[in-house]
Amino acid sequence: MSSPPALAPAAMPMGMVHLARSKLIQEDLFSETCRKDSSCLSCNHAFCSHCCFYHHVHSWGTKMMVKVALDAGTGQPVLPTHTDEGYKIMQCMVEEMPAEDFTSRLPRDAFCLYCGKAFCAAVCSHHDDHRAEGLPGDAVIRVEEHNGRHCVRCTGTEWWASHLDVVLGDPVHASEDDQGRYYELLPVLRTKAGTCMFCGVALEWHLCTHCSRLCHQAWLRETDERRRRREARHALL
Ligand SMILES: [Zn+2]
Ligand SMILES: [Zn+2]
Ligand SMILES: [Zn+2]
Numbered sequence: 147m148s149s150p151p152a153l154a155p156a157a158m159p160m161g162m163v164h165l166a167r168s169k170l171i172q173e174d175l176f177s178e179t180c181r182k183d184s185s186c187l188s189c190n191h192a193f194c195s196h197c198c199f200y201h202h203v204h205s206w207g208t209k210m211m212v213k214v215a216l217d218a219g220t221g222q223p224v225l226p227t228h229t230d231e232g233y234k235i236m237q238c239m240v241e242e243m244p245a246e247d248f249t250s251r252l253p254r255d256a257f258c259l260y261c262g263k264a265f266c267a268a269v270c271s272h273h274d275d276h277r278a279e280g281l282p283g284d285a286v287i288r289v290e291e292h293n294g295r296h297c298v299r300c301t302g303t304e305w306w307a308s309h310l311d312v313v314l315g316d317p318v319h320a321s322e323d324d325q326g327r328y329y330e331l332l333p334v335l336r337t338k339a340g341t342c343m344f345c346g347v348a349l350e351w352h353l354c355t356h357c358s359r360l361c362h363q364a365w366l367r368e369t370d371e372r373r374r375r376r377e378a379r380h381a382l383l
Protein backbone atom coordinates (compact mmCIF):
# COMPACT_ATOMS: atom_id res chain seq x y z
CA MET A 147 0.00 0.00 0.00
CA SER A 148 1.51 3.34 -1.00
CA SER A 149 1.42 6.26 1.37
CA PRO A 150 -0.33 9.47 0.28
CA PRO A 151 1.93 11.97 -1.49
CA ALA A 152 3.60 14.48 0.81
CA LEU A 153 2.29 18.02 0.70
CA ALA A 154 4.26 20.09 -1.77
CA PRO A 155 6.34 22.74 0.02
CA ALA A 156 4.49 25.39 -1.98
CA ALA A 157 1.12 24.34 -0.51
CA MET A 158 1.55 26.30 2.72
CA PRO A 159 2.41 29.68 1.18
CA MET A 160 -0.49 29.30 -1.26
CA GLY A 161 -2.83 28.88 1.71
CA MET A 162 -1.44 32.16 3.03
CA VAL A 163 -2.02 33.78 -0.37
CA HIS A 164 -5.64 32.63 -0.39
CA LEU A 165 -6.18 33.99 3.13
CA ALA A 166 -4.66 37.31 2.06
CA ARG A 167 -6.92 37.30 -0.98
CA SER A 168 -10.05 36.97 1.14
CA LYS A 169 -8.91 40.01 3.16
CA LEU A 170 -8.59 41.96 -0.11
CA ILE A 171 -12.16 40.98 -1.01
CA GLN A 172 -13.77 41.76 2.36
CA GLU A 173 -11.82 44.53 4.06
CA ASP A 174 -11.33 48.19 3.28
CA LEU A 175 -7.54 48.10 3.47
CA PHE A 176 -6.39 51.17 1.57
CA SER A 177 -8.72 54.09 2.39
CA GLU A 178 -6.94 55.20 5.54
CA THR A 179 -3.54 56.83 5.56
CA CYS A 180 -0.49 56.23 7.75
CA ARG A 181 2.07 58.42 9.43
CA LYS A 182 5.23 57.80 11.41
CA ASP A 183 3.65 57.84 14.87
CA SER A 184 6.24 55.94 16.90
CA SER A 185 9.93 55.66 17.49
CA CYS A 186 11.91 52.48 18.17
CA LEU A 187 14.60 53.12 20.75
CA SER A 188 16.29 49.86 19.88
CA CYS A 189 16.94 50.74 16.19
CA ASN A 190 16.64 54.50 16.70
CA HIS A 191 14.11 54.52 13.89
CA ALA A 192 10.80 56.34 13.42
CA PHE A 193 8.02 54.10 12.15
CA CYS A 194 4.28 53.77 11.57
CA SER A 195 2.69 51.56 14.22
CA HIS A 196 0.02 50.35 11.77
CA CYS A 197 2.65 49.09 9.32
CA CYS A 198 5.56 48.11 11.52
CA PHE A 199 4.49 47.49 15.13
CA TYR A 200 5.46 43.81 14.94
CA HIS A 201 8.62 44.61 12.98
CA HIS A 202 10.06 46.48 15.97
CA VAL A 203 9.39 43.96 18.70
CA HIS A 204 13.01 43.28 19.65
CA SER A 205 14.46 41.31 22.54
CA TRP A 206 13.16 43.95 24.97
CA GLY A 207 9.65 43.51 23.59
CA THR A 208 7.45 46.57 23.18
CA LYS A 209 9.20 48.50 25.97
CA MET A 210 11.58 49.99 23.41
CA MET A 211 8.80 51.77 21.49
CA VAL A 212 7.50 55.25 22.20
CA LYS A 213 4.47 56.89 20.67
CA VAL A 214 4.81 60.30 19.05
CA ALA A 215 1.43 62.07 19.22
CA LEU A 216 0.50 65.28 17.41
CA ASP A 217 -0.48 68.36 19.39
CA ALA A 218 -4.22 68.93 18.92
CA GLY A 219 -3.73 72.68 18.53
CA THR A 220 -0.57 73.08 16.46
CA GLY A 221 -0.48 69.70 14.71
CA GLN A 222 3.20 69.46 15.60
CA PRO A 223 4.72 66.27 17.05
CA VAL A 224 4.95 66.03 20.84
CA LEU A 225 8.33 64.40 21.31
CA PRO A 226 8.47 62.10 24.35
CA THR A 227 11.24 62.28 26.91
CA HIS A 228 10.24 59.12 28.79
CA THR A 229 9.02 55.66 27.80
CA ASP A 230 5.51 54.45 28.74
CA GLU A 231 7.09 52.73 31.75
CA GLY A 232 8.60 56.02 32.90
CA TYR A 233 12.23 55.42 31.91
CA LYS A 234 14.11 58.44 30.70
CA ILE A 235 15.02 58.28 27.00
CA MET A 236 18.70 58.93 26.23
CA GLN A 237 19.19 62.61 25.44
CA CYS A 238 20.96 61.92 22.13
CA MET A 239 17.91 59.96 20.93
CA VAL A 240 15.48 62.69 21.96
CA GLU A 241 17.65 65.21 20.10
CA GLU A 242 17.60 63.16 16.90
CA MET A 243 13.81 62.75 16.85
CA PRO A 244 12.92 66.19 15.40
CA ALA A 245 14.81 65.28 12.21
CA GLU A 246 12.12 62.68 11.49
CA ASP A 247 8.87 63.56 9.69
CA PHE A 248 6.12 62.54 12.12
CA THR A 249 3.40 64.67 10.54
CA SER A 250 3.03 63.73 6.84
CA ARG A 251 0.13 61.50 5.93
CA LEU A 252 1.29 58.56 3.84
CA PRO A 253 -0.78 56.38 1.51
CA ARG A 254 -1.30 52.64 2.11
CA ASP A 255 0.01 51.72 -1.32
CA ALA A 256 1.24 48.17 -0.88
CA PHE A 257 -0.17 44.80 0.14
CA CYS A 258 1.69 41.67 1.17
CA LEU A 259 0.23 38.46 -0.26
CA TYR A 260 2.07 36.43 2.36
CA CYS A 261 1.04 38.36 5.48
CA GLY A 262 -2.32 39.69 4.23
CA LYS A 263 -1.23 43.15 5.34
CA ALA A 264 -1.73 46.55 3.72
CA PHE A 265 1.03 49.06 4.39
CA CYS A 266 2.90 52.11 3.18
CA ALA A 267 5.82 51.08 0.97
CA ALA A 268 7.80 54.24 1.83
CA VAL A 269 8.01 53.39 5.53
CA CYS A 270 8.12 49.58 5.60
CA SER A 271 10.52 47.30 3.75
CA HIS A 272 9.94 44.30 6.00
CA HIS A 273 7.92 42.29 3.45
CA ASP A 274 10.63 42.23 0.78
CA ASP A 275 12.20 38.89 1.64
CA HIS A 276 9.26 36.46 1.65
CA ARG A 277 10.52 34.61 -1.42
CA ALA A 278 12.46 32.41 0.99
CA GLU A 279 9.12 31.12 2.36
CA GLY A 280 8.54 29.16 -0.87
CA LEU A 281 6.62 31.72 -2.90
CA PRO A 282 7.43 31.81 -6.62
CA GLY A 283 8.26 35.52 -6.54
CA ASP A 284 7.83 38.79 -4.66
CA ALA A 285 4.86 38.84 -2.28
CA VAL A 286 4.25 42.59 -2.38
CA ILE A 287 1.72 44.03 -4.79
CA ARG A 288 1.49 47.79 -5.42
CA VAL A 289 -1.80 49.60 -5.02
CA GLU A 290 -2.70 52.99 -6.47
CA GLU A 291 -5.83 55.05 -6.73
CA HIS A 292 -7.37 55.66 -10.13
CA ASN A 293 -10.60 57.68 -10.44
CA GLY A 294 -11.38 56.98 -6.80
CA ARG A 295 -10.86 53.21 -7.04
CA HIS A 296 -8.06 51.23 -5.44
CA CYS A 297 -6.23 49.34 -8.16
CA VAL A 298 -3.39 46.84 -8.30
CA ARG A 299 -0.55 47.59 -10.69
CA CYS A 300 0.14 44.55 -12.89
CA THR A 301 2.68 44.14 -15.70
CA GLY A 302 1.17 40.85 -16.84
CA THR A 303 4.14 38.68 -15.88
CA GLU A 304 3.58 38.39 -12.13
CA TRP A 305 3.10 34.92 -10.63
CA TRP A 306 0.12 36.08 -8.56
CA ALA A 307 -2.13 37.19 -11.44
CA SER A 308 -3.79 33.77 -11.77
CA HIS A 309 -4.50 33.69 -8.01
CA LEU A 310 -6.24 37.05 -7.94
CA ASP A 311 -8.79 36.77 -10.75
CA VAL A 312 -11.58 36.51 -8.18
CA VAL A 313 -10.65 39.85 -6.61
CA LEU A 314 -9.24 41.95 -9.49
CA GLY A 315 -11.47 43.37 -12.23
CA ASP A 316 -10.74 44.18 -15.87
CA PRO A 317 -8.16 46.96 -16.35
CA VAL A 318 -9.39 50.52 -15.82
CA HIS A 319 -6.14 51.94 -17.17
CA ALA A 320 -3.18 50.69 -19.21
CA SER A 321 0.02 52.56 -19.93
CA GLU A 322 3.82 52.38 -19.93
CA ASP A 323 6.05 53.19 -16.97
CA ASP A 324 9.14 55.50 -17.08
CA GLN A 325 11.15 52.70 -18.65
CA GLY A 326 8.63 51.98 -21.38
CA ARG A 327 7.27 48.80 -19.80
CA TYR A 328 3.58 47.97 -20.10
CA TYR A 329 1.41 47.96 -17.01
CA GLU A 330 -2.28 47.91 -16.26
CA LEU A 331 -4.35 48.92 -13.25
CA LEU A 332 -6.79 46.26 -12.06
CA PRO A 333 -9.46 47.49 -9.63
CA VAL A 334 -9.88 45.60 -6.35
CA LEU A 335 -13.41 44.11 -6.36
CA ARG A 336 -14.67 44.24 -2.80
CA THR A 337 -17.76 42.65 -1.31
CA LYS A 338 -19.08 43.40 2.13
CA ALA A 339 -18.75 40.49 4.56
CA GLY A 340 -22.11 38.76 4.99
CA THR A 341 -23.41 39.69 1.53
CA CYS A 342 -23.69 37.68 -1.69
CA MET A 343 -20.50 38.04 -3.76
CA PHE A 344 -22.55 38.32 -6.95
CA CYS A 345 -25.73 40.32 -6.22
CA GLY A 346 -24.83 41.91 -2.87
CA VAL A 347 -27.97 40.80 -0.99
CA ALA A 348 -27.53 40.20 2.76
CA LEU A 349 -26.87 36.54 3.59
CA GLU A 350 -28.65 34.59 6.31
CA TRP A 351 -25.75 32.21 6.82
CA HIS A 352 -22.44 33.89 7.38
CA LEU A 353 -20.41 30.94 6.19
CA CYS A 354 -21.98 31.20 2.73
CA THR A 355 -20.49 33.37 0.02
CA HIS A 356 -23.52 33.49 -2.30
CA CYS A 357 -27.28 33.78 -1.77
CA SER A 358 -28.20 31.05 -4.24
CA ARG A 359 -26.81 28.42 -6.54
CA LEU A 360 -27.72 30.65 -9.48
CA CYS A 361 -25.67 33.55 -8.10
CA HIS A 362 -22.76 31.22 -7.38
CA GLN A 363 -22.80 29.89 -10.94
CA ALA A 364 -23.10 33.38 -12.44
CA TRP A 365 -20.18 34.56 -10.27
CA LEU A 366 -18.02 31.59 -11.33
CA ARG A 367 -18.87 32.25 -14.98
CA GLU A 368 -18.05 35.94 -14.65
CA THR A 369 -14.74 35.22 -12.90
CA ASP A 370 -13.86 32.65 -15.54
CA GLU A 371 -14.61 35.05 -18.38
CA ARG A 372 -12.47 37.71 -16.72
CA ARG A 373 -9.63 35.18 -16.32
CA ARG A 374 -9.85 34.32 -20.02
CA ARG A 375 -9.75 37.98 -21.02
CA ARG A 376 -6.70 38.48 -18.80
CA GLU A 377 -4.90 35.43 -20.19
CA ALA A 378 -5.59 36.58 -23.76
CA ARG A 379 -4.34 40.08 -22.94
CA HIS A 380 -1.22 38.87 -21.20
CA ALA A 381 -0.43 36.32 -23.92
CA LEU A 382 0.12 39.23 -26.32
CA LEU A 383 2.72 40.92 -24.12
ZN1 LIG B 1 1.32 52.45 8.40
ZN1 LIG C 1 7.67 47.17 8.66
ZN1 LIG D 1 13.27 48.56 16.05
Ligand SMILES: [Zn+2]
Binds near residue numbers: 258259273285
Ligand atom coordinates in the same frame (compact mmCIF):
# COMPACT_ATOMS: atom_id res chain seq x y z
ZN1 LIG E 1 4.66 40.14 4.42
Ligand SMILES: [Zn+2]
Binds near residue numbers: 343
Ligand atom coordinates in the same frame (compact mmCIF):
# COMPACT_ATOMS: atom_id res chain seq x y z
ZN1 LIG F 1 -26.90 36.66 -4.89
